[in-house]
Amino acid sequence: MSQPLMTLRQTMARHATGLQTETPVPGLVLFHSVGQTLPMESVYRPRLCMIVQGSKQVRLGTRVFTYDTRKYLIATVDLPVTSCVTQASADMPYLSLSLDLDPAEVAALLLGAPPVATDARMSPGLAVSALTDDLLCPMARLVNLLDRTGDIPVLAPLIKREILYRLLQGEQGGQLRQIALAGSHLSQVSGAIAWIRQHYAQAFDVDTLARQTGMSTPSFYRHFRAVTMMSPLQYRTRIRLHEARRRMVSVGEDAARAGFAVGYESPSQFSRDYRRLFGVPPARDVAALRATLRAMPQRQQAG
Structure with a gap:
């Protein structure tokens, strides 16, 4: 297990006390379950989802997306989905988080970034990609702010900007760029x-x-x-x-x-x-x- 993942797991175990925990960090929500869940319908807004313990399955139309601690999920538009926790127990509870993605924040970041050619083909507004320490490290630092809430107003925007940058540099960067580009x-x-x-x-x-x-x-x-x-x-x-x-x-x-x-x-x-x-x-x-x-x-x- 990587150090950033271990840090995330330990911090979230302290703060994810309910099935769903709203946090003082704007847009950051923690999730916790001690067992598998039945399929539930919900609407995903643009967000980054990351699992630090357990696994989950999300269905969009006829497509099924499965992810765990080795992958992250990203939604780029509001989507009605069916999801369920597939791996969890009282000893090893399911722990995950979601972070809202603001098109305005993506657009502001793109203003200072060099132009990148993107694939014009449309992809589903939901995607799963491999999770690396480049993304895990800033996410661990963002969640660690829950232990130092006085730092949130200053540091959270900076860390979220780094997370967006890592997403833009990753496999789903082209799709993420599209949500910020008027006319795309x-x-x-x-x-x-x-x-x-x-x-x-x-x-x-x-x-x-x-x-x-x-x-x-x-x-x-x-x-x-x-x-x-x-x-x-x-x-x-x-x-x-x-x-x-x-x-x-x-x-x-x-x-x-x-x-x-x-x-x-x-x-x-x-x-x-x-x-x-x-x-x-x-x-x-x-x-x-x-x-x-x-x-x-x-x-x-x-x-």
């Missing part, structure tokens, strides 16, 4: 994704959305699917179902009310789509999620 296909797809996430309850025409991005309909559809592994309408359906699930669990709405609120006109169609994505009918799924949430404090104490 990834930037255009990201704009369309932001529009769909804001207007998911509305009907929309793909031709109109393509024109808003400045692309022809065939080009927009091709690039959108290359990045998200799904069509624009499939993406909207995923976002609708995620929001409906949140409303039922957090707000207490029933399935019919939640379905109408997110844009469905037919309760039966909502139930069919919901079961297709989550595997069970809405009422059963929500009951199971609420039971899991009620048991969460005990799980956290066990970790």
Whole structure:
């Protein structure tokens, strides 16, 4: 085990006390689990994910990405994914972190960097690459700031800048550059994704959305699917179902009310789509999620 990884593991073991721990470092979140988890649906925003103990599997459309302490995962746009912890135990709990990626910070860093030729071909907005000490070392220093919170305002921005630089120099550097470049296909797809996430309850025409991005309909559809592994309408359906699930669990709405609120006109169609994505009918799924949430404090104490 490398020294940076050992340092990260020791520091995170002290600070990752719950299933998910927000930290004083802006954009840095720690995760902890004492066992394997069932597949869960969520939306990944642009972020760097790193595992320091255990392993995880993330599904985007038909693609499955598996990573552990030897790899890192990067998301460059908002993506609805299914993920689960695949290796964890009480003796060796799953420990991981995520760090938000800000396109503005990437753009600012690029201003002072020499131009680099990038591959114009579109890739999925989710990727896994080999993890090296060049990236581990600054990440370990960033997490170590949790032991010296007074240093965070000054040192965290500098260390995050180094992390971004290492990512830009790495295998996914070309894809990361695209999120900061106005007019790039990834930037255009990201704009369309932001529009769909804001207007998911509305009907929309793909031709109109393509024109808003400045692309022809065939080009927009091709690039959108290359990045998200799904069509624009499939993406909207995923976002609708995620929001409906949140409303039922957090707000207490029933399935019919939640379905109408997110844009469905037919309760039966909502139930069919919901079961297709989550595997069970809405009422059963929500009951199971609420039971899991009620048991969460005990799980956290066990970790």
